[in-house]
Amino acid sequence: MDERKRDSIVAYLRRRMAELGIAPEDVAASIAADQEKIRAARYRDAFGNTWDGKGNIPQWVVQATSAGQSLEHFAISEPTEAQRKTRPMVDWGDDPFAGSRLATVKTEHVGAA
Template structure:
């Protein structure tokens, strides 16, 4: 993003924050809360949606499971028994089949 667009976006965001009475500290605490949820998330999809495993299962996970994906496919590294070397080399964001029946793992 070029500098002019960046400055324009910052001015727009400041205006909207002022319009709704949002203080920078409010924004900082909301971001910190989001990070806490991300850290304790037990399940995560390729686009970054998360679920802690508490409460009702989110729609994105229900849809993936109904499409044939297994729940353990979405377990985060802290909840997953996968070897560290495998976790570091796999980037699920680029998986074109994530959440589809083609992503099912079959044990023969």
């Protein structure tokens, strides 16, 4: 995404946030809550469903284990040192939406002009 397009999207989002009365702190708190929920998860399936291993067993776990899959297959493990090193280093210092879904990098489509 080029810089002009990115700046345009950021300006649009800031304008809409102001119209709806959403403060940047509200967005940051929501993101922090989402990240905490993700960190608390112990199991995840291919569709992104998560479970912390406490309380009632969710339907996706029941279905998978009934089909013969082990619960440990869905266990979330900490990334290894090699996996951490392969991630590109990005400076998010100037990005107001750093760490949010709005800041994810999308690959360009083949054949796009």
